Amino acid sequence: MNIFEKMMSLDRRWVFLSLLIVCVAGYASKSETPILINDEVKSIYNFIDELPAGEIVFVAIDYDPNALAELHPMTYAVMEHCFRKDLKVIFTALSQNGPGMADLAIRDITDSLKFDRTYNGVEYKGKEIVNGVDYTFLGYKPYFAFIILGMGQDFRLQFPTDYYGTPLDSLPMMQGVLNYDDVACVIDISAGNITDAWITYGQGKYGFKLALGLTGVMAADFYPYLNSGQIFGIMGGMLGAAQYEKLADNPGLAIDGMRVQVPAHIFIIFFILMGNVGFIVSRRAKARGGN
């Protein structure tokens, strides 16, 4: 068995081990990975950045812990950007384990906002983010398609109280806020088919501005909606989150994760190429042998 045949029949455990070594080495290295920005992420960042203070952004945290690595940094980056710009945020979580993810993100970001920070040369003073004043977390309800439809009529229809049991009418932020007409945009950060419902039943019926934060494997599926103007931006996977962090000058978990993801991708490409070299050479050898 020559080297090319060996490459063809390489035990997958060697692939696993090699990938593990690449990931650990990438994580151990403290090198900073340069981030290239694309227009789909830039349009989301610009839209939020240009909103006047006091506007409401609706953030749907529709993912479970399995998409944590890709989508949680996205949530953090968008939330922090909104709160630093003095925007108000309405959250929902329409996947089963979404409320826990949203609750965790809210606690982490409200803690982080207590400190003075400088982003893109602008100094932002630390501040206390108050539930009901700066944000409202509506929580979870089953049957996401109907919840999205119902919220188009009135948020109170599906969520008479917020996640913590406070009636929406008693929250200062929700005074005069009825439905999607009162929010500047909806950003759906999702790892499943809830995104389809946001496009079909939400944007399609009520016509609000919609942007998506998706896992890497999902992103390509939603470009038709970007092209048709139904959505105004896409953040795809950890790279999308890293691009947003870069634009917001707020390096976080995604930029940190790129030093693992980029070498891992290069490694996978290298293995694919090696597999093909082995395949082509052994096929030629067989053809020669056959002649």
Add this chain to the structure above:
Amino acid sequence: MRRQIPFALVFIFGTFMVFQYFVPHETSEWIYEYLLDWIAIIGIFALALGIWSFYKVSVDKIKDKNEDWPYSVISLSGLFVMIFFGFTARTGESWGFYFPALLILTAGLGMFTMAYTETSSSKSKTSAMIGLGLIVVFVIISIMDNSWNFYFYTQEGLKNIAFISFFEHIMIPIQATMFSLLAFFISSAAYRAFRARNLLSSILLIAALIVMLRFNPYLGPVSGLMADGADWLINVPNLAAKRAIIIGIGLGIVATSLKVLLGIERSYMGKG
């Protein structure tokens, strides 16, 4: 009659929902909101049914000592423990007998499950009696202990540190780890399956490599070219194919919905 009534209901409500979409009248909106409330109520019943089904399947697995039945014990324990955490919260400075009470409750419910799964009637009776005794002890503790309380109608349980900790330190790492393992399987599968066997698979391979190298920061002057190539692939061939698929699915949904409304498609009733 048993078949005609469901057909009639599906036809009436389905047709109403179709026409309602195009009628922005106040009455139409009111009926629409009313129906959305109904869906939420029906959904809650489905949720309860799901929990019962999960409980029944797990208990039957334990009863029949099926393969991997101990996992069902762990699943049931997780279900009861999280429900308990979700409906209780600390009221005092200390936890008091909160965790011993939880252990007693879990043991009591475990004994009831054993009573159900036990084949010998005397052992079954003994287990049931012990279970009942443990539940009584639990009730006494929960009445006497003022350091924690039950909250069935308010959301205090969601702020329970035990509820949050179990989610953040057990659920999140488990699910995140499971999903992370995919990276290893994908890399192995890509290595084996991505082969330039013929023209079409070679095109697929080249397209995949270009998209994977999109925004790779280490390609120097080639990176811009790669990004442009990947953008073209995503926005032209991918877009055309995806649009065709989406339109096809959309037309399929319309056709299937019409078949359901007109009673041609009846599989939702459990019989063809």
